Amino acid sequence: MDPDRALVEAAAAGSREAFDELVRRHQAAIVGLARVLTSGRGDAEDLAQEVFVRAWKSLRAFRGDSAFRTWLHRVAINVVRTSQSRTGRLLQMFTATHEEAPDVPSGEEPVDASLARRQMIERALAALPEELRVAVTLRDMQGLDYREIADLLGVPMGTVESRIFRARQRLKPLLAPLLERKE
Amino acid sequence: MIEQDPDQELVAAALAAAPPPEVSPSFLARVNARIDSERPGDDAGWLQLADFRTWTLRLVPAAAALALVAALWSGSDSSTTPTSSSPSPAVAQTFTPASAGDWQQDVSGNAMIEAALTGGDRVR
Numbered sequence: 565m566d567p568d569r570a571l572v573e574a575a576a577a578g579s580r581e582a583f584d585e586l587v588r589r590h591q592a593a594i595v596g597l598a599r600v601l602t603s604g605r606g607d608a609e610d611l612a613q614e615v616f617v618r619a620w621k622s623l624r625a626f627r628g629d630s631a632f633r634t635w636l637h638r639v640a641i642n643v644v645r646t647s648q649s650r651t652g653r654l655l656q657m658f659t660a661t662h663e664e665a666p667d668v669p670s671g672e673e674p675v676d677a678s679l680a681r682r683q684m685i686e687r688a689l690a691a692l693p694e695e696l697r698v699a700v701t702l703r704d705m706q707g708l709d710y711r712e713i714a715d716l717l718g719v720p721m722g723t724v725e726s727r728i729f730r731a732r733q734r735l736k737p738l739l740a741p742l743l744e745r746k747e
Numbered sequence: 748m749i750e751q752d753p754d755q756e757l758v759a760a761a762l763a764a765a766p767p768p769e770v771s772p773s774f775l776a777r778v779n780a781r782i783d784s785e786r787p788g789d790d791a792g793w794l795q796l797a798d799f800r801t802w803t804l805r806l807v808p809a810a811a812a813l814a815l816v817a818a819l820w821s822g823s824d825s826s827t828t829p830t831s832s833s834p835s836p837a838v839a840q841t842f843t844p845a846s847a848g849d850w851q852q853d854v855s856g857n858a859m860i861e862a863a864l865t866g867g868d869r870v871r
Contacts, residue, residue: 587778621785682768733754735762736754
């Protein structure tokens with residue numbers, strides 16, 4: 565049972581209050597996903613807003629075949645990829661840093677521990693190829709199951725498992741400080 | 748499952764424990780502002796691409812330019828090379844519209860061919 569179902573139905577009928585509640589529920593997840601997909605380039609909130617605008621406009625077409633959360637993730641991936649295809653070519657022409665991690669001031673420890681943790685994770689994810697980054701983010705940070713990810717990305721479930729496995733292998737040395745603390 | 752690998756589990760747990768990103772307090776207000784600013788006509792989304800009226804209007808300048816080029820080209824062609832596009836006097840005499848009356852059912856084919864080749868009198 566989709567926990568968002570009642571809100572989705574109300575929003576599809578035109579209730580802005582219901583849609584506002586859906587935004588509140590999912591805004592952090594969608595902003596987080598956009599941050600990872602864009603490698604923290606700074607326009608994640610703008611893209612996340614665009615995701616919700618598109619969702620509002622398309623809500624009547626949402627048939628409930630999947631959970632609203634899964635559908636929203638699909639919208640987010642489409643929005644980010646569309647944005648990247650528009651600007652990516654120009655960025656790649658004039659910069660050579662598109663595969664590098666987002667800038668974090670070196671030598672300065674962020675004051676807030678949770679911020680430091682998040683920055684380390686985002687930097688590690690940014691070092692991955694996109695297909696690995698998306699799969700492991702959807703699984704481990706967004707909590708989608710393998711079947712949902714496979715449907716969302718349009719690839720076989722075995723491919724999803726393989727991507728997640730390889731992503732975690734590559735992330736292990738990059739996240740070593742975090743892993744050591746847990747051990 | 749791949750989660751049973753200890754290293755895989757460690758990484759998965761570290762990612763799952765990542766603190767959620769801070770979202771601007773005005774996020775919801777900005778979403779609503781963007782929704783409100785959308786014009787009703789924009790609701791068509793991708794379907795708008797299939798709207799022939801949109802394409803028709805967008806193609807008007809190109810169509811007008813093509814029509815202008817075609818008009819200029821045909822005008823200059825007829826004025827600069829009159830001999831190439833005009834029939835010779837003999838042919839003109841034979842095949843002028845006035846000779847349309849020659850197409851009578853009682854005229855034989857041989858007589859018409861002879862008249863055309865010789866440029867002679869019209870077949871009667």
